[in-house]
Amino acid sequence: MSFAANAVGSAAALCSITSFAPQMVKIWKTKDASSVSLKTYSLTVTCFVLWTAYGVMTEAWPITIANACALVMSGGVLAMKWKFRDG
Numbered sequence: 910m911s912f913a914a915n916a917v918g919s920a921a922a923l924c925s926i927t928s929f930a931p932q933m934v935k936i937w938k939t940k941d942a943s944s945v946s947l948k949t950y951s952l953t954v955t956c957f958v959l960w961t962a963y964g965v966m967t968e969a970w971p972i973t974i975a976n977a978c979a980l981v982m983s984g985g986v987l988a989m990k991w992k993f994r995d996g
Contacts, residue, residue, distance in 0.1 A: 922975035929982035933989065942990040950987040957983055 936942045957980035964973030 918971060922971070922978075925975060926978045926982055929979070929986055932986050933982065936986065936989045936993060940993050942986075942993040945986060945990045947987075947990055950983060950990060953983045954980065954987050 957976050960976035961973055961980055
């Protein structure tokens with residue numbers, strides 16, 4: 910695989926993983942997750958579970974690692990949605 914393709918893939922993985930951080934910080938600071946969609950994050954977590962499983966089954970470790978990290982981040986948002994569900 911070319912350097913350019915690896916760079917693009919790495920940037921995409923980093924964006925996917927870090928995109929959940931602002932939401933996590935906001936929920937943690939305000940202790941309010943009322944603006945977070947339970948359905949959206951449930952689906953997002955499910956998607957990352959499936960992508961991680963796909964990566965493991967195909968031994969595509971970059972896919973596995975990136976999606977497992979994104980799963981942790983999105984799962985964190987979903988967990989805080991549950992914890993702070995009463996706003």
